[in-house]
Amino acid sequence: xxxxxxxxxxxxxxxxxxxxxxxxxxxxxxxxxxxxxxxxxxxxxxxxxxxxxxxxxxxxxxxxxxxxxxxxxxxxxxxxxxxxxxxxxxxxxxxxxxxxxxxxxxxxxxxxxxxxxxxxxxxxxxxxxxxxxxxxxxxxx
Amino acid sequence: xxxxxxxxxxxxxxxxxxxxxxxxxxxxxxxxxxxxxxxxxxxxxxxxxxxxxxxxxxxxxxxxxxxxxxxxxxxxxxxxxxxxxxxxxxxxxxxxxxxxxxxxxxxxxxxxxxxxxxxxxxxxxxxxxxxxxxxxxxxxx
DNA sequence: ATATGATTTAGAATTATTCTAAATATAGAA
DNA sequence: TTCTATATTTAGAATAATTCTAAATCATAT
Numbered sequence: 001x002x003x004x005x006x007x008x009x010x011x012x013x014x015x016x017x018x019x020x021x022x023x024x025x026x027x028x029x030x031x032x033x034x035x036x037x038x039x040x041x042x043x044x045x046x047x048x049x050x051x052x053x054x055x056x057x058x059x060x061x062x063x064x065x066x067x068x069x070x071x072x073x074x075x076x077x078x079x080x081x082x083x084x085x086x087x088x089x090x091x092x093x094x095x096x097x098x099x100x101x102x103x104x105x106x107x108x109x110x111x112x113x114x115x116x117x118x119x120x121x122x123x124x125x126x127x128x129x130x131x132x133x134x135x136x137x138x139x140x141x
Numbered sequence: 142x143x144x145x146x147x148x149x150x151x152x153x154x155x156x157x158x159x160x161x162x163x164x165x166x167x168x169x170x171x172x173x174x175x176x177x178x179x180x181x182x183x184x185x186x187x188x189x190x191x192x193x194x195x196x197x198x199x200x201x202x203x204x205x206x207x208x209x210x211x212x213x214x215x216x217x218x219x220x221x222x223x224x225x226x227x228x229x230x231x232x233x234x235x236x237x238x239x240x241x242x243x244x245x246x247x248x249x250x251x252x253x254x255x256x257x258x259x260x261x262x263x264x265x266x267x268x269x270x271x272x273x274x275x276x277x278x279x280x281x282x
Numbered sequence: 283a284t285a286t287g288a289t290t291t292a293g294a295a296t297t298a299t300t301c302t303a304a305a306t307a308t309a310g311a312a
Numbered sequence: 313t314t315c316t317a318t319a320t321t322t323a324g325a326a327t328a329a330t331t332c333t334a335a336a337t338c339a340t341a342t
Contacts, residue, residue: 078219103261106258106261128277138270
C-alpha cells in the first residue's frame with residue numbers, strides 16, 4: 001500500500017488522516033519487522049515535525065487495528081507487536097535472536113488442518129473461524 | 142500426575158518440595174483451565190496453612206516451567222497463563238467467553254504441516270523445532 | 283547446636299498500557 | 313474566511329502484570 005492508497009483507505013474508513021496516524025501507518029507499511037509501540041514511538045518521533053506522545057501512538061495503533069490496516073501479534077509474554085501484514089499468515093520466531101518472520105499460509109493444507117482438528121476433537125464442537133501458527137526454531141544457511 | 146509422581150518429579154529435577162511449590166503444582170495439575178499467576182495466587186492462598194506471597198507464586202511458576210512440569214501460554218495481550226498440559230498440544234480460544242481449551246495434536250498432519258511450511262518458504266531456511274496453533278472461534282451445540 | 287545455602291517474603295521498582303481532563307486541530311456550516 | 317462542534321492529541325497520573333531487592337526464614341549437612 002502506497003501513500004495514495006493510504007489516504008484513500010483512511011477516507012474509506014472514516015479515519016481522519018492526521019499527520020500522527022499517517023506517519024505511524026506509513027512507518028509500519030514500510031517495515032518487515034514487527035515493532036512494539038515503544039519502537040514505533042521512537043521511529044515516528046524523528047519523522048514528525050511536531051512532538052508526538054506515546055499515548056497517541058497507542059491511540060493510533062488502536063484505530064489502525066480496528067479498521068484492519070494492521071494486526072496485533074502475541075508471541076512473547078507481556079509484549080504486543082504490530083504487523084502490517086493483514087493477510088492471513090503465520091509467524092516464525094527465531095529462538096536465538098527473537099526475530100519474528102512472516103510465514104505464508106499454505107492454503108491446500110489449511111482446510112485439511114482445520115477439518116482434521118475438528119474431527120480429532122469431536123466432543124467440543126468447535127466452529128473455527130480463524131487460526132494462527134507460531135513456529136519456533138532457528139535459521140540455518 | 143498424582144502426588145506421588147509429583148514428589149518423585151521434584152526429586153528427580155532437584156527441586157525442593159516446599160509446601161508452596163507443591164500446592165501450586167498440585168493446583169495446576171488438577172485444573173483444566175489456564176489460570177494466570179493472580180488466579181493461582183488466590184487459589185493456593187486458601188489451601189496453604191501459612192500465608193503466601195505473590196512473588197513466591199511467580200518464583201514457583203518460573204521453576205516449574207524450567208523443569209518442564211508446566212508451560213506458559215500466550216494467547217492474549219499482556220497476560221501469561223499457565224498450562225499443566227506439557228504434551229505437545231494446541232489451544233482453542235472461545236472468542237465469546239475468552240475460555241481456552243486444549244486441542245490434541247493430530248500427529249499424522251503435524252509432520253506434513255511442518256514439512257509443507259518448510260517447502261513453502263524456502264528462502265528462509267528454517268529449522269523448526271516446535272510449533273503451536275491457536276484456533277479462534279466459538280463453541281456450538 | 284550451627285553454618286550454609288536455598289527459599290520465601292513484603293514492599294519497592296519496572297514495564298507496558300490505559301485513563302483523564304485540558305488543549306489543540308479539523309471539517310463543515312455560516 | 314470565520315465560527316462551531318467534534319475528534320484528536322497531549323502530559324502526566326493511574327493501573328496491571330511482573331521483576332527486583334534485601335532481609336527473614338527454612339532445610340540440610342556438619
